[in-house]
Amino acid sequence: MTQSVIPVNLPQNAYEIALASDSLDRLGSWIKSLNLGRKLMLVSNPTVFGYYGKRAVASLETAGFEVHHHLFPDGEEYKTLDAVSQLYDAALEVGLERNSTFIALGGGVVGDMTGFAAATWLRGINFIQVPTTLLAMVDASIGGKTGVNHPQGKNLIGAFYQPSLVLIDPIVLGTLPEREFRAGIAEVIKYGVIWDADLFRQLEAAKRLASPSDISNQLLHEILMRSCQAKAEVVSQDEKEAGLRAILNYGHTIGHAVESLTGYTELLHGEGVAIGMIAASRLALALNLWSAEEDARQAQVIGNAGLPTTIPPGVDIDAILAKLQTDKKVKDGQVRFVLPTSIGHAIVSDRVPPDLIHETLASLQKETVQT
Amino acid sequence: MTQSVIPVNLPQNAYEIALASDSLDRLGSWIKSLNLGRKLMLVSNPTVFGYYGKRAVASLETAGFEVHHHLFPDGEEYKTLDAVSQLYDAALEVGLERNSTFIALGGGVVGDMTGFAAATWLRGINFIQVPTTLLAMVDASIGGKTGVNHPQGKNLIGAFYQPSLVLIDPIVLGTLPEREFRAGIAEVIKYGVIWDADLFRQLEAAKRLASPSDISNQLLHEILMRSCQAKAEVVSQDEKEAGLRAILNYGHTIGHAVESLTGYTELLHGEGVAIGMIAASRLALALNLWSAEEDARQAQVIGNAGLPTTIPPGVDIDAILAKLQTDKKVKDGQVRFVLPTSIGHAIVSDRVPPDLIHETLASLQKETVQT
Numbered sequence: 001m002t003q004s005v006i007p008v009n010l011p012q013n014a015y016e017i018a019l020a021s022d023s024l025d026r027l028g029s030w031i032k033s034l035n036l037g038r039k040l041m042l043v044s045n046p047t048v049f050g051y052y053g054k055r056a057v058a059s060l061e062t063a064g065f066e067v068h069h070h071l072f073p074d075g076e077e078y079k080t081l082d083a084v085s086q087l088y089d090a091a092l093e094v095g096l097e098r099n100s101t102f103i104a105l106g107g108g109v110v111g112d113m114t115g116f117a118a119a120t121w122l123r124g125i126n127f128i129q130v131p132t133t134l135l136a137m138v139d140a141s142i143g144g145k146t147g148v149n150h151p152q153g154k155n156l157i158g159a160f161y162q163p164s165l166v167l168i169d170p171i172v173l174g175t176l177p178e179r180e181f182r183a184g185i186a187e188v189i190k191y192g193v194i195w196d197a198d199l200f201r202q203l204e205a206a207k208r209l210a211s212p213s214d215i216s217n218q219l220l221h222e223i224l225m226r227s228c229q230a231k232a233e234v235v236s237q238d239e240k241e242a243g244l245r246a247i248l249n250y251g252h253t254i255g256h257a258v259e260s261l262t263g264y265t266e267l268l269h270g271e272g273v274a275i276g277m278i279a280a281s282r283l284a285l286a287l288n289l290w291s292a293e294e295d296a297r298q299a300q301v302i303g304n305a306g307l308p309t310t311i312p313p314g315v316d317i318d319a320i321l322a323k324l325q326t327d328k329k330v331k332d333g334q335v336r337f338v339l340p341t342s343i344g345h346a347i348v349s350d351r352v353p354p355d356l357i358h359e360t361l362a363s364l365q366k367e368t369v370q371t
Numbered sequence: 372m373t374q375s376v377i378p379v380n381l382p383q384n385a386y387e388i389a390l391a392s393d394s395l396d397r398l399g400s401w402i403k404s405l406n407l408g409r410k411l412m413l414v415s416n417p418t419v420f421g422y423y424g425k426r427a428v429a430s431l432e433t434a435g436f437e438v439h440h441h442l443f444p445d446g447e448e449y450k451t452l453d454a455v456s457q458l459y460d461a462a463l464e465v466g467l468e469r470n471s472t473f474i475a476l477g478g479g480v481v482g483d484m485t486g487f488a489a490a491t492w493l494r495g496i497n498f499i500q501v502p503t504t505l506l507a508m509v510d511a512s513i514g515g516k517t518g519v520n521h522p523q524g525k526n527l528i529g530a531f532y533q534p535s536l537v538l539i540d541p542i543v544l545g546t547l548p549e550r551e552f553r554a555g556i557a558e559v560i561k562y563g564v565i566w567d568a569d570l571f572r573q574l575e576a577a578k579r580l581a582s583p584s585d586i587s588n589q590l591l592h593e594i595l596m597r598s599c600q601a602k603a604e605v606v607s608q609d610e611k612e613a614g615l616r617a618i619l620n621y622g623h624t625i626g627h628a629v630e631s632l633t634g635y636t637e638l639l640h641g642e643g644v645a646i647g648m649i650a651a652s653r654l655a656l657a658l659n660l661w662s663a664e665e666d667a668r669q670a671q672v673i674g675n676a677g678l679p680t681t682i683p684p685g686v687d688i689d690a691i692l693a694k695l696q697t698d699k700k701v702k703d704g705q706v707r708f709v710l711p712t713s714i715g716h717a718i719v720s721d722r723v724p725p726d727l728i729h730e731t732l733a734s735l736q737k738e739t740v741q742t
Contacts, residue, residue, distance in 0.1 A: 088528060095696075121527070122527060150460075330468055331469065
C-alpha cells in the first residue's frame with residue numbers, strides 16, 4: 001500500500017496531510033492520535049454520506065468517539081450563512097464543546113462551510129478535512145480558507161482557519177462523477193503551470209486525463225501527492241495571502257467572474273478555472289511574459305482533460321469586466337492577475353491594461369481553441 | 372493632558388491602546404499612522420452616532436479617508452448573525468477591500484459585531500475599536516473576542532480577531548447612562564479582585580463608585596489605565612484562552628446564566644457579573660480558598676458601586692444549574708468556575724460540587740446582602 005504523509009509547516013498551526021488508499025477505515029485511529037475531545041460532529045451531504053458515512057462513523061465509533069452527524073443539502077447554491085446557521089443549531093443541540101471536533105466529509109462546499117462553522121462556533125473548535133472530490137483533495141481542503149458565498153459573490157464571508165488533519169483516501173474518487181473529476185484536474189494542471197514543471201510534464205505524458213480510468217493508480221497517487229505538496233509549500237510560506245499565496249489564484253480571476261455570471265450553475269469551479277487559465281495564458285502571451293509554444297502546451301493539456309477552453313456564449317464581456325471590480329483581490333480598484341512566465345513559474349500583476357483584458361476575453365468567446 | 376499608551380504584546384498581532392481625553396478628535400491622525408487603506412466603514416448605533424458620529428467622521432475625513440457608515444439598532448437583542456449580515460451587505464455596497472477598515476464606535480455590542488464582521492468579511496479586514504461605554508473600554512474592546520449571540524446563548528458564534536488599535540476617550544463617558552457606568556465598574560472591580568490588589572484598594576478608598584461624579588478625572592484615568600493593563604497583560608500571555616485568560620471570566624459563569632434566564636433584558640452584563648462575583652466569592656469561602664473578611668470587602672465595594680448582589684426573584688435555581696451546562700467553558704460536562712484566593716489573585720476550578728453551587732445560589736436568592 002502506498003502511503004504519503006505531507007507536512008503543512010505553518011508557524012502556529014502545523015498539521016499533516018495523510019494520503020493512503022482505504023485510509024477512510026483508519027479515520028478513527030488517525031484522529032485518536034491527535035488527542036482531541038470525545039465528541040465529534042461528522043458533516044457531509046446526503047450523496048457522500050450515503051456512499052461513505054457508514055464507514056466513517058464505524059471507524060470513529062470503534063476508536064471510542066461519540067459521533068453525531070449533520071447533512072448539508074448538496075450543491076454550491078446552499079453554501080450560505082443560513083446553512084451554516086443550521087449547523088450551529090445542530091452543534092448546540094448535541095452540546096459540542098471547545099475540545100469537540102467538526103469533521104468535513106465531502107467536497108469543497110462541505111469543507112468550506114464546516115471549516116467556517118469550526119472557525120466560529122465557540123470562537124473556534126477542532127476541525128478535520130476528509131475531502132471526497134479531487135478538487136477538494138488537491139485544493140480546498142488544504143490551507144485553511146473557509147467560508148460561504150454572499151448572494152453577490154463567492155466566498156465573500158469567511159475566515160482563515162486551519163484543520164488539525166487532512167485525510168485523503170483516493171478510493172473514494174471511484175464514485176465521483178467524471179465531470180467533477182475533470183474539474184479537479186484543472187487545479188492539478190494549475191500546480192503544474194505555476195509551481196511544478198515536472199508534474200506538468202507527467203500530465204503532458206499521460207495524453208488523456210478526462211476520467212479516472214485514463215490514469216493509473218500510481219499516477220493518481222503522484223498527482224495527489226505533488227498537488228498537495230505544491231499547495232502546502234505555498235501556504236506554509238504565506239498563510240494569510242499577503243504575497244506568494246496569491247499565485248494559487250492562477251485562472252481564478254476570470255474563472256470566478258464567469259462562474260458568478262452564469263449563476264454558479266452552468267460551470268463547475270474547475271471549469272471556470274480552466275477558462276481562466278486559458279485567458280491568463282493569453283494575457284501573458286500578449287505581454288511577452290511567456291511564449292506561444294507554452295501557451296499551446298497548456299491549452300493542449302487542458303484540452304486532454306476535456307475541460308472547456310472558451311467563454312460560454314451569452315456571457316457579456318463588459319459584465320465580466322464589471323464583475324472583476326468586485327473580486328476580493330481588487331486593491332484600490334486594480335484587478336490582480338496571476339500570469340505564467342514559464343512552465344512551473346508565475347507572477348502576480350495588477351498592471352494588465354483593461355483594453356487588453358477586453359480584447360482577450362472577446363477572442364475567447366468567438367473562437368473555439370484548437371487543441 | 373494625561374495620555375497613556377498601553378501595549379498589547381501579542382506575539383503575532385501586537386497593537387496599542389491609546390487613552391487620552393478628547394482623543395476622538397485625533398482618531399484620523401492615529402489611524403493614518405497605521406498605514407491602512409483609504410476606505411473606512413464607521414459602525415455605530417443611532418444613539419452613539421448621534422452624540423459622536425460627526426466628530427469621528429470629521430476627524431477621519433480631515434485625515435484623508437473615504438468614510439462610510441452603518442448603524443446597528445441599539446441593544447443586545449440585535450446582536451445577531453442577521454444584523455452582521457446586513458453589515459456585510461453594506462460592506463459590499465461601498466466596495467470595502469482587503470486593506471479597508473471597520474471602525475467600531477460604541478459599546479460592547481457594536482464592538483463585538485463589528486469585530487466579527489471584520490474577522491469574516493473577505494476572510495478578515497482591518498479593525499479598530501473606539502469604545503464608548505466603560506464596560507467596552509476596560510473589557511470588550513481589548514483582547515480580540517468578537518461574536519454574536521445565538522438565540523440559546525451569548526457569544527456562541529464568534530472568532531478571536533485582534534484590532535489594530537483601541538482608542539479610548541474618557542470624555543464620552545459623560546453621556547453614558549449611570550446604570551451602564553456602574554455595570555462597567557463591575558468589570559473594574561473584577562480586575563482588582565483577580566489581578567491588581569492596588570486597584571482594588573483604590574476602589575475601596577473611593578467609597579462611592581456609583582456615578583462618574585463620584586470619581587475624580589485622575590481616578591477615572593487610573594481606573595481605565597490599570598484595567599486596560601490588567602486585560603492586556605492577561606491576554607498577551609494567553610490570546611486564545613488556553614489557560615490563564617480564563618480568570619477573566621471571574622463572575623461570568625453564574626453571571627451569564629442569570630443574564631440568559633432573564634432574557635438579556637432585565638440585567639446589564641456588568642450587573643450579571645456583579646451577582647456572579649458575589650456567588651463565586653461565596654463558593655471560594657465555602658471551599659476555604661479565601662476568608663470571610665475578603666468576601667465582605669468585595670461585597671462592600673460592589674455595594675458601593677450600586678450594583679446588585681442577589682439573584683433576581685423568579686429566576687429558578689435549577690434552571691441556572693441546567694444553563695451552566697451549555698456554557699462555552701464547559702469541558703466534558705464539568706462547569707468551570709474562577710475562584711478568588713486573595714485580593715489580586717484567582718484560580719480556575721472545575722471541581723466545585725454541584726450541591727454547593729445549588730446551596731450558594733439559593734442563599735443569594737433569599738437574602739439581601741448587607742453592605
